[in-house]
Amino acid sequence: MELQNVLIKKIIHSKNMFTIAVGEYSDNNDTLENTFIGNFYGVQGEKFNFEGDWVMHPTHGKQFRVEGYQKIQDLQPEDIKEYLTGFKGIGKVRAKKIVDAFGGKTLEVIKNNYEKLAEVGIPEDVALNIHKEVVQNTIMNDLIRMLKPKGFSFKTINKIYEKYGEHSLDIIKNNPYRLADDISGIDFQMADYFASDIEDITYDCGFRIQAAIKYALHRGAEGGHSFLFVDELLKMTKDILTYKKQLNISNNVVIKVLAHMEEFKQVIIESDTAVYLPMYYYAERYSARKISKIKEVPSNVTVNRDPDDIIREVEEEVGFQYADQQREAIRKGLTEKIMILTGGPGTGKTTTVNGIIKAILINNPRTKLELAAPTGKASKRMEEATGKSAKTIHRLLEYRPFGDELQCGRNEENPIDADVLIVDEFSMTDILLLEKLLRALSTGTRLIIVGDVDQLPSVGAGNVLADMINSGVICTIRLNTIFRQKGTSMIVVNAYKINNGEYPDFSHSDFTLTKIDDEDEVVAKEVVNKYVELIQSGKTTSDVQVLTPLKRKTACGSKALNELIQEAINPARTGVNEVKFGFITFREGDKVMQTKNNYEKGCFNGDTGYITRIDKSKEDAVVIVKFDDKEVEFTGREEILELELAYAISVHKSQGSEYETVLIPMVMSHKRLLAKNLFYTAVTRAKKMVHIFGSRKAIEYTINNKNVATRNSKLYQKLI
Numbered sequence: 001m002e003l004q005n006v007l008i009k010k011i012i013h014s015k016n017m018f019t020i021a022v023g024e025y026s027d028n029n030d031t032l033e034n035t036f037i038g039n040f041y042g043v044q045g046e047k048f049n050f051e052g053d054w055v056m057h058p059t060h061g062k063q064f065r066v067e068g069y070q071k072i073q074d075l076q077p078e079d080i081k082e083y084l085t086g087f088k089g090i091g092k093v094r095a096k097k098i099v100d101a102f103g104g105k106t107l108e109v110i111k112n113n114y115e116k117l118a119e120v121g122i123p124e125d126v127a128l129n130i131h132k133e134v135v136q137n138t139i140m141n142d143l144i145r146m147l148k149p150k151g152f153s154f155k156t157i158n159k160i161y162e163k164y165g166e167h168s169l170d171i172i173k174n175n176p177y178r179l180a181d182d183i184s185g186i187d188f189q190m191a192d193y194f195a196s197d198i199e200d201i202t203y204d205c206g207f208r209i210q211a212a213i214k215y216a217l218h219r220g221a222e223g224g225h226s227f228l229f230v231d232e233l234l235k236m237t238k239d240i241l242t243y244k245k246q247l248n249i250s251n252n253v254v255i256k257v258l259a260h261m262e263e264f265k266q267v268i269i270e271s272d273t274a275v276y277l278p279m280y281y282y283a284e285r286y287s288a289r290k291i292s293k294i295k296e297v298p299s300n301v302t303v304n305r306d307p308d309d310i311i312r313e314v315e316e317e318v319g320f321q322y323a324d325q326q327r328e329a330i331r332k333g334l335t336e337k338i339m340i341l342t343g344g345p346g347t348g349k350t351t352t353v354n355g356i357i358k359a360i361l362i363n364n365p366r367t368k369l370e371l372a373a374p375t376g377k378a379s380k381r382m383e384e385a386t387g388k389s390a391k392t393i394h395r396l397l398e399y400r401p402f403g404d405e406l407q408c409g410r411n412e413e414n415p416i417d418a419d420v421l422i423v424d425e426f427s428m429t430d431i432l433l434l435e436k437l438l439r440a441l442s443t444g445t446r447l448i449i450v451g452d453v454d455q456l457p458s459v460g461a462g463n464v465l466a467d468m469i470n471s472g473v474i475c476t477i478r479l480n481t482i483f484r485q486k487g488t489s490m491i492v493v494n495a496y497k498i499n500n501g502e503y504p505d506f507s508h509s510d511f512t513l514t515k516i517d518d519e520d521e522v523v524a525k526e527v528v529n530k531y532v533e534l535i536q537s538g539k540t541t542s543d544v545q546v547l548t549p550l551k552r553k554t555a556c557g558s559k560a561l562n563e564l565i566q567e568a569i570n571p572a573r574t575g576v577n578e579v580k581f582g583f584i585t586f587r588e589g590d591k592v593m594q595t596k597n598n599y600e601k602g603c604f605n606g607d608t609g610y611i612t613r614i615d616k617s618k619e620d621a622v623v624i625v626k627f628d629d630k631e632v633e634f635t636g637r638e639e640i641l642e643l644e645l646a647y648a649i650s651v652h653k654s655q656g657s658e659y660e661t662v663l664i665p666m667v668m669s670h671k672r673l674l675a676k677n678l679f680y681t682a683v684t685r686a687k688k689m690v691h692i693f694g695s696r697k698a699i700e701y702t703i704n705n706k707n708v709a710t711r712n713s714k715l716y717q718k719l720i
Contacts, residue, residue: 003050003064005072007079008042009033011086018154018620023048023064038066039154041140043133045083047072071141080106087133089126097121110134136161139168146172150194152186153638159183173198177211185638188215188240203247209257212240213267217277221461225712226280226431230273233258274714280461283435288718290438291474295337297443300419301367307331307359314358326352329477330359333448336475340426340449340468343479344499345684346492350385352479353422353450357386360420370418372396374428375606376628378656382424392604393423393433397440399599410440418445425656426451430460431715454499455681459605459652463713471719491686498680501703506692514693520555523665523693527556528564530663530691531647535569541591541610545659546648547682549673556665562645566590569647577614579621581637586623586645588614593646593653594627601632606653608646651682662686666694666702674702675709 006023012035013020023036042048051068075083077099084095084106097120102109109116114131118124143157146169163182164171171178176195179186188211195201201208216236220228228236234251241249258275261267268281303310311330315321322330326348332339333356341356343349360367371390373379382390396416398409410416421441423429426449429437441447449468457463469476482492490511494504506513514530516523527546534544546565550557570589572578578587586592594607603609609627616622620636625643634640664682666674679702683690692699 001051001053003052006036006048006050007082008036008044008046008048009082011042011044014041023050035060035063036066037063038069039148040066040069041137041144042071043083043137044086045075045079045081046137047075047079075107077103077106080104084130087126087130089123090130094120094122107134111138135166139166142169143172147194151190152194153636155636155638156183156185159185175207176201177207180211180215187218188212203241203245204249204253206257206260209237209241209249209254210261210266212237213254213258213261214277215240217267217275220712221277221280224457224459224461224463224709226284226461226714227270227274227276227712229712230255230258230269230275233275270714274712280431283431284462284713284715284718287431287434287438287715290441290443291338291468291719293443294438294441294445294447295473297337299337299446300442300444301360301364301446303334303363305363307334310334310359310362311355313362314355317358318355322352322355323348323481323483325477325479325481326355329479330355332475332477334359334363336446338447338449338474340451340465340474340476341479342451342453342465342469342476344452344454344482344492345495346482347479348481348483349450349452349479353424353448354386356422356448357388368417368419370396370416370421371424372421373424373656374433375425375604375656377608377658378425378428380628381658390424393429393437394604397436408436408440412439414440415442416440416445418442420446420448422448422450424450427453427455427465428458428655429464430458431462431464431713432460433458434462434464452684454677455684456652456655456677457711459655461711461713462715463711464715467713467716468719471716473719489688491683491688491690494690495680495684498676498683498703501676503696503700503703504683504692510688511690512692513699514691515696516693517695518668518697520667520669523667524555524561524564526693527561527648527663527665528568530693531565532568534661539661541569541647543660544663545654545657545661545685546663546665547651547654547685548648548665549651549670549678551650554669556667556670558648558650559644561648561665565647566645577616579614579616579623579640581641584641584644586611586614586640586643588612591646592625592643593649594642595644596642598642601634602630603627603632606656608657651678651685654685655681657685658687659685660687661689661691664690664692666692666698668695668698668701670698671701674698675705676703677708679703 003025006025008021009024010022019040019042020037021042022033024031024033038052049070050066052064052066055063055065057063081095081099084090084098085092098117099106101120110131111134114127117127140161143160147157160183161168177191180188180191191211216233217228234254237254238249262269268276268278311327329341329352341349341352371382371386371388372393373382373390374393376392379390379392400407400409451465453465453469468474490505490508494511497504514526516526531544546561548556548558548561551559570587576588578585588611590611592609592611594603595605597604607627609625611623612626613624623634623640625632634643662685
């Protein structure tokens with residue numbers, strides 16, 4: 001229904017564009033007051049035409065829920081007086097003076113010539129405050145009217161105003177593609193959808209092509225590439241520009257725009273046609289140069305004894321002798337400025353790291369030692385294995401939220417206070433995080449890197465660990481002897497078989513195969529049945545993890561498996577709150593994963609937790625998630641959809657984590673992603689048990705797949 005000429009008498013609550021207000025309106029010549037709730041932006045004294053419905057609130061009674069609105073621009077003098085009294089420093093007397101002086105043009109004067117308010121005795125600071133609020137109110141309502149029907153959230157619209165202020169409307173009308181550059185949460189496609197209504201923006205205009213080029217490079221980075229070669233970039237850009245449209249855009253047109261972007265340093269193009277977004281180019285270049293500097297500068301801590309004497313003392317302390325490779329690693333850990341220790345499960349990496357730590361402290365007990373890993377789980381495991389305090393890399397860098405960007409308290413001006421830094425699970429480190437870490441490292445600090453180079457590379461852009469090893473300029477010790485003891489898990493044995501291209505041994509109870517020949521729905525059903533069986537036997541959802549190559553909604557993708565497992569172990573029932581967004585449902589008790597870095601909340605892509613409570617008593621639902629060491633509130637659709645169910649996750653998202661039992665579907669429909677390093681990574685996430693479901697054909701294809709997708713990265717060249 002519609003209510004016309006509603007005068008806002010009082011604002012009770014206003015946040016993120018959600019407003020609760022008391023409004024006055026006429027009904028059959030009667031003047032009535034009631035509460036209006038909904039997503040609109042208004043202040044006291046303004047008038048609106050509202051569309052919506054009457055609803056009954058259990059505590060506050062009858063309310064009008066606003067679904068659509070139109071702000072009435074032409075206010076009568078009495079309405080303007082009412083409006084002005086809502087501002088700080090303006091009472092009824094001052095409001096009357098202003099309106100008596102400027103009449104129906106009062107708001108125009110406030111917007112364009114607010115200095116004139118001094119003529120009627122309004123202090124300059126009060127006049128300026130009114131001007132800012134009136135302008136903001138006008139622009140915000142215009143932005144909402146333009147952008148809300150295009151799917152922009154109120155939170156995003158607020159970000160646009162915070163970024164551009166009074167110039168918001170001019171900027172997005174003249175070049176809407178700036179939104180994709182400047183506002184997190186807006187990509188090329190959102191900006192393009194909005195731009196489609198602007199007459200001056202043609203399908204082949206420079207703004208659009210420039211934005212598509214950047215979008216292609218960002219998508220390349222999401223796929224792990226630090227850069228794209230021109231041929232790849234042209235194809236991706238044209239696909240983006242002509243998506244679902246019969247348009248013809250020539251290579252020459254795109255190349256002209258690309259050349260313009262290079263001229264203005266929006267991209268970096270190397271002689272072999274590698275095209276970088278600047279942040280990735282400079283991250284590679286800085287990292288290579290800083291590593292070279294660290295190698296040249298003497299260590300903060302010198303070794304005053306024969307390293308072999310120190311190693312013998314360590315061996316006496318631990319009560320066993322190290323293997324030759326381990327002794328060499330400990331020796332290099334004492335003498336090399338930068339060293340990499342790599343090797344698979346069971347090769348003694350942890351034992352060797354402990355030996356390095358003991359040797360460093362025997363050499364000089366006052367050595368300042370820092371331990372770190374990319375994720376919370378990996379740093380906790382490191383802490384448990386070494387008995388020393390360990391931090392996440394972000395915490396070590398003293399990260400600070402700066403909008404959606406990351407700023408670090410530790411940097412070149414304020415480096416990490418450490419003589420030696422040991423970083424574990426380094427295969428997870430992307431090129432941007434490497435740069436931040438190296439910027440925070442004093443050239444006198446010794447850096448010891450630990451990781452399994454045969455695992456999947458980082459989720460972010462770059463091939464950091466492999467590049468550092470392949471460059472040949474950093475001392476690398478590769479442990480390749482399995483220290484098999486009685487009862488050694490078949491997980492370790494089979495991990496090496498997989499890595500060597502051999503078919504796994506399924507003859508033991510801790511490494512099993514349920515053979516199903518390419519029936520994806522059957523495979524999915526068996527995975528879910530096994531999950532339920534394990535939970536019913538006393539395992540927890542922390543103990544059991546489904547790892548799948550694919551995220552998207554195929555039968556054995558993580559999305560579909562999550563829905564099946566949720567329905568099986570945490571179904572809808574009385575007393576358990578839930579919140580729905582389209583086909584996605586979150587319930588109290590669900591296992592969930594954070595899918596993007598949220599520096600403000602202090603949770604990061606890949607963090608796993610449990611929904612402890614869902615509060616639907618407010619307009620925007622609130623989901624409270626318990627992560628390892630803290631509870632975090634997610635409010636409203638945009639924040640809550642940073643989460644996804646995590647009973648089943650992609651193998652990539654499992655890096656740095658360990659689980660007691662891992663369930664892995666292996667089907668040929670995932671052929672595009674089936675690769676040896678993915679299978680190896682999935683298997684090595686398990687501590688006690690691996691159950692595989694699928695066909696021999698899929699397993700054989702995976703371990704024999706030599707066409708592993710390569711990443712565009714030049715860190716190794718720059719290191720050389």
